[in-house]
Amino acid sequence: MKVTPEQIKTVYDQSNAVQHYLSKSRRDGVKVDWEEPFSRSVFKQAIAPVSKNKGEKLRVVDIGAGTGDGYVLLSTLLLKDPELSGSYELEYLGVDISTQMVETAINLYGNHSNVGFECADIRTSKLARPFDLYLSCGVPYSHLTHKELDQALKMIVTNVCENRSRCAVIVDVLGRYSIEWTPQWQNSRWNYSMSFFQSEGDKDPTWMSFYSHQHLQEIMQQAANAVGCPVEKFEFFDRSIMVGRHTSTRQFNPGLPNYRDLVNSLLSPSQQTDLSQLIFQVELGAAPEHILDFFRKFSSWWNRLVSDATELLGEPLAIATVELPPEVQGFKAAAQKELQQISDKHLYRQKLEFMLAQVLRKLEATQQPGYGVGHDLFGVMWLDATRL
Ligand SMILES: C[S@@+](CC[C@H](N)C(=O)[O-])C[C@H]1O[C@@H](n2cnc3c(N)ncnc32)[C@H](O)[C@@H]1O
Known part of the structure; x- marks a missing residue:
């Protein structure tokens, strides 16, 4: 046309x-x-x-x-x-x-x-x-x-x-x-x-x-x-x-979790995010095998990082352990170290959410396959x- x-x-x-x-x-x-x-x-x-x-x-x-x-x-x-x-x-x-x-x-x-x-x-x-x-x-x-x-x-x-x-x-x-x-x-x-x-x-x-x-x-x-x-x-x-604008509008995929809003919330010091909502739970469409395979791998890494963060909050999710790509390995240990001095609960959560946003960004930027x-x-x- x-x-x-x-x-x-x-x-x-x-x-x-x-x-x-x-x-x-x-x-x-x-x-x-x-x-x-x-x-x-x-x-x-x-x-x-x-x-x-x-x-x-x-x-x-x-x-x-x-x-x-x-x-x-x-x-x-x-x-x-x-x-x-x-x-x-x-x-x-x-x-x-x-x-x-x-x-x-x-x-x-x-x-x-x-x-x-x-x-x-x-x-x-x-x-x-x-x-x-x-x-x-x-x-x-x-x-x-x-x-x-x-x-x-x-x-x-x-x-x-x-x-x-x-x-x-x-x-x-x-x-x-x-x-x-x-x-x-x-x-x-x-x-x-x-x-x-x-x-x-x-x-x-x-x-x-x-x-x-x-x-x-x-x-x-x-x-x-x-x-x-x-x-x-x-x-x-x-x-x-994970964060295209239409994850917010959900105009073309109404069942999609609003990942962009959730990541914006992680980045905002004044908002508290329900981290369990960030879990990748998307029904995929019909696509060549390499696309489906990418999403299988990527979602397991994404979910692992989200669940590492929830564990640090004492709210574990039942997520399978997978080996993370080298670029994002060590997130949990680094966050634990950085947060150990913080006794204020609000500040602890704020800092953890920010660190989670940073590592998820890095996951996207380094593992995108083009x-x-x-x-x-x-x-x-x-x-x-x-x-x-
Ligand atoms: C989504 S906007 C992006 C604008 C800008 N590059 C940015 O990143 O914000 C797409 C732009 O492409 C322009 N565009 C669409 N078809 C075009 C064409 N045939 N020739 C020149 N510009 C076109 C539209 O007018 C519009 O400004």
């Missing part, structure tokens, strides 16, 4: 979409402590191989830039990361189909030097100059049909070849096998009406595309092959396996057209 520019614009060219992106409540603990650092780490890995000499320009185009979140993420990374700080002079262009998004982004960041925003449809527009990083975040490519994604990527790869450049292309899409939508796992494109934008009586369908690692890599490789551009390598990253099992699937493709 072809999506017209008007349909996409209808979704985003409405003030509540812009308001949603700018609202303070959108930047909850999970976004700030889990999601944004993970996205920055993907950006960092993407730019590492195309890195330049100190002080040189890093030319970035952000596809589906919205109100400029990608610009903020990237400029924070370049400013604050100890290994990157002072390395690059950022030259950033954000493109988006929605005039309202572009106007808002210009109002927010248009006066920053070397920053621009333009209105364009990635399916039909051409890029006029070369870039070192073809960035995307917030799943803009999922608005495109699979065929349109192929076309948009061909346009990007053609731009790379024409300019004989070496660069990274980050393609951020919705993961097909997220627990947020297990009943839809058999479909790669379905109506994902964005409840958080809608007001009463405004329920237009929003068709979105969902990807497994294999499907996304196929499309990326096809685009490179069609243009004849050598791919140096691919990498894939899952973000928000299969399409999270809310976002980032595909990174490094291209080298310098010898063509």
Whole structure:
């Protein structure tokens, strides 16, 4: 099904979409402590191989830039990361189909030097100059049909070849096998009406595309092959396996525990969390064996860490003992040591909940397989057209 520019614009060219992106409540603990650092780490890995000499320009185009979140993420990374700080002079262009998004982004960041925003449809527009990083975040490519994604990527790869450049292309899409939508796992494109934008009586369908690692890599490789551009390598990253926004709305999987709210509660000093609710208890959908196998392993590690925390509270859960991955081993002993000095019960619990949130974040970040099992699937493709 072809999506017209008007349909996409209808979704985003409405003030509540812009308001949603700018609202303070959108930047909850999970976004700030889990999601944004993970996205920055993907950006960092993407730019590492195309890195330049100190002080040189890093030319970035952000596809589906919205109100400029990608610009903020990237400029924070370049400013604050100890290994990157002072390395690059950022030259950033954000493109988006929605005039309202572009106007808002210009109002927010248009006066920053070397920053621009333009209105364009990635399916039909051409890029006029070369870039070192073809960035995307917030799943803009999922608005495109699979065929349109192929076309948009061909346009990007053609731009790379024409300019004989070496660069990274980050393609951020919705993961097909997220627990947020297990009943839809058999479909790669379905109506994902964005409840958080809608007001009463405004329920237009929003068709979105969902990807497994294999499907996304196929499309990326096809685009490179069609243009004849050598791919140096691919990498894939899952973000928000347990804490996607729709674990809060439960719009596509009503029986799902509200993991995002629970993790936000762990991160909030003023809230006490019922840790037993955090146990992974999700009825999975139909999926290839490696996906089911991942969830079997991941859920056993997740549950082990939750139950280690409940044991420290003197409220044990009946969870099987499993060996944890090296990155998160020793959580219980470290927490015990850290907490032994604390006699105040409230403070003890507060600190333990915070430590649990940190170790669960680390579990997600280090064990994500890049299969399409999270809310976002980032595909990174490094291209080298310098010898063509
Ligand atoms: C979910 S928002 C993400 C915005 C931003 N990157 C962020 O992370 O907050 C997706 C964006 O993709 C834009 N978009 C959708 N289809 C597009 C197209 N064909 N060309 C350009 N932008 C598009 C939408 O207007 C919207 O701003």
